[in-house]
Amino acid sequence: MNEALVYTPEIRDALLTGKPVVALESTLITHGFPYPANVETALALENAIRSEGAIPATIAIVDGHIRIGLTADEVDWLGRNGSEGVRKCSRRDLPLVVGLRQHGATTVAGTMIIAHMAGIRVFATGGIGGVHRGHPFDVSADLIELGRTPITVVCAGAKSILDLPLTLEVLETQGVPVLGYGTDTLPAFYSRSSGLPIDQRVNTPQEVAAVIAARDLLGLSHGILVAVPVPEADAMPDAVAEQAIIEATRLADAAGIHGKDITPYVLLKVLELTGGQSQRANIAALVNNARVGGQIAKTLTG
Ligand code: PSU
Ligand code: MN
Secondary structure (H helix, E strand, C coil): CCCCEEECHHHHHHHHCCCCEEEECCHHHHHHCCCCHHHHHHHHHHHHHHHCCCEEEEEEEECCEEEECCCHHHHHHHHHHCCCCCEEECHHHHHHHHHCCCCEEECHHHHHHHHHHHCCCEEECCCCCCEECCEEEEECHHHHHHCCCCCEEEECECCCCECHHHHHHHHHHCCCCEEEECCCECCECCECCCCCECCEEECCHHHHHHHHHHHHHCCCCCCEEEECCCCHHHCCCHHHHHHHHHHHHHHHHHCCCCHHHHHHHHHHHHHHHHCHHHHHHHHHHHHHHHHHHHHHHHHHHC
16 A cells, blocks of 8 residues: 555555455546536546446545545535635646645546556546647647556547547557447547547457556556447537537637646536536546446456
């Protein structure tokens, strides 16, 4: 056990006794959805993981302490504080928040680093960061982290606020296998397909586990991306999602938003512009990914 981290008793026991654990990020709570949908979603994800017989570990930083697992009250506190008093934490932010005893919500990159420190192998989320449309030098730290930290990240692809072809190019350069879970193409978050080919289709948690085992056997240390299409019933018409994304991206440019603020700004604008529709697709994708993450974690420990 890494004693620099603070575990809930349930997760400490699970890790010591080899039970399946799935990590969850906290940026989607503080910067992804408005209150109270953020808190409801975070708790729904924990329940989805439990329904598969695995244990959820929501990761965040409270007063400089890295927490592996939060209570429901703490999730509520994070959700109410939102982006105000809580820093969005990728790799470069972690020493700042820990060293200066701040509060932090972890991104995909931040969550991967901490999950790896904790000995957790699977992490479920919604969309990963990528290369921003029209800003090819704004490459999310998520992609670089996937290239160097051996965590399996279950996602619904990436939102088309990103340049998806360039995002796949960077993943290739970083040596990250992109598995399509029951699909031959990269899912585009709100819709089931971007039309872009993935590296390999897999259909079962056992196949994902076989790829993870081979990565370890070969002594490779990169992450693996498992991309799961949003459930059919909750997918959004491409044109509706696309129009909202174009408008949200235009508003971000016009407002001079840049750096780490772009993704949260665009996500919340898309949500406003499409009302309940994008939120429903978003939550459905997250819950579905949490279930798949639970199944993969169970297969790894079974
Ligand atoms: N994409 C989503 N939902 C999210 C994020 C991305 O559809 O909540 C969050 C994740 O925490 C991701 C981060 O790791 O945004 C990426 O931010 P950036 O582009 O600044 O690296
Ligand atoms: Mn960026």
